[in-house]
Amino acid sequence: MDNQYDLIIVGAGPSGLWAAEKAASAKLKVLVLDRKQEIGPPKRCAEGLGLGWFKRLGLKPNKEWAVQPIYGATLIAPSGKSIQMRTKKVAGYVLERKVFEKHLAIAAAKKGAKIIVKANVENCERKNGIVEVTVNEYTEIKKYTAPLIMAADGVDSRVARMLGKNTANKPYDMDSGFQYEMTNLNTKHYEEKDLNMYFGTEISPRGYLWIFPKRKATANVGIGISAMQEKTAKHYLDKFIEANPKIFENASIIEVNAGAIPVGGFLEDLTSDNLLVVGDAGHMTDPIHGGGIGIAMEGGAIAVETAIKAHKAKNYSHEFLQQFTKEWFERRGNQLKKRLKARLLLEKLSDADFNYLAESLTVEDCLKIAGGEMNGKEKIMLFGKKLMQRPGLIAILSKYL
């Protein structure tokens, strides 16, 4: 019975592959399907992963895919004034995701997971408590069955929808993202050891524009803006590049990336009968910076904990699987919801407010924040104190703090 599995994971991204390794390690018979002919590209991602995530996930940085150590962040206000927050120690890495994902796939396969690429899921159907997955595998139609399906098929997930769970996002909760991987940049005009983030309603309406260094003079240069804008993300990025010849004059584009970023419309329930939804498909991203690699991988691992319990209890009902939703919100989701509130506050700030903040934060303030000397409340107090000095903001702040 070669086509029967304990768990079928659709989507070989960080979330699906990480989950596959965990589930296969627990001796579940796992199948991973990906519609693409190649694991990894095209990336829809700026590839930054903080050190905290390496620790939380038990992931060791490997030079083959953790290509650029990052020491901090430089935030650039609309006025051009920058705030640098940097530590002496490595704070994270920019990844080469196409290599990273191959490594995850190899690790999952080594534990016994079966991976098939260029395999498009055409249909999912429940039949007597088991799901039959119809796959177009290199023009051949094949059928696989499992009592449990994990939808890890990204923002454009259709697998969950096939099983009656609507994972579509609302325009307000989405950012539209566009990015060039560029090389031969002028490294004198951005911080090569930092994530560079540019703010301003003209530069990047309700979002930010980034330069994430990735090897010498090479970086992901991208933007995420509200999906409600008239003009495209590409329009804003091209405008910025044209306005900053110092950085980009002699640069070449070596990759074009696009994508949607869920930034706050959390799914209240990540499960259904025979179904667990993880990663971007489950809207698992940070509402402030849009990052999602670590969150998605952790989400996949939490889902596997429930999958193992379901396998033991032979119970794949919606009611049983809901413990995954509960666990995920307790361990991550509720914290992200708080960050959504903070983002709604940031959205209210005008360019003048940002400029004021950049002018008034001292070097000592930045060092304290970067050095981890402040907890969340102290940080809010600090920003709050600075912002209180600007009339008009008191009302907004009192509503959110």
Added chain:
Amino acid sequence: MGVKIDRTKCCYCGACVSICPVNCMELKETRLTVDNNTCINCQACVRMCPVGAIALQKELKAKEE
């Protein structure tokens, strides 16, 4: 009713699929397909597309005329 995809612009990122309220779009590897019989002309995908690859058919027709 319906939208038209400019394939020279499309970066096959799936942003439009993620936002479609009637689930009428699908990305198969690099090829985006749309079922215009189901499309409700809401324009969510038109706004969402990071590269401006999607337009309403009726607006394209109006331009041609």
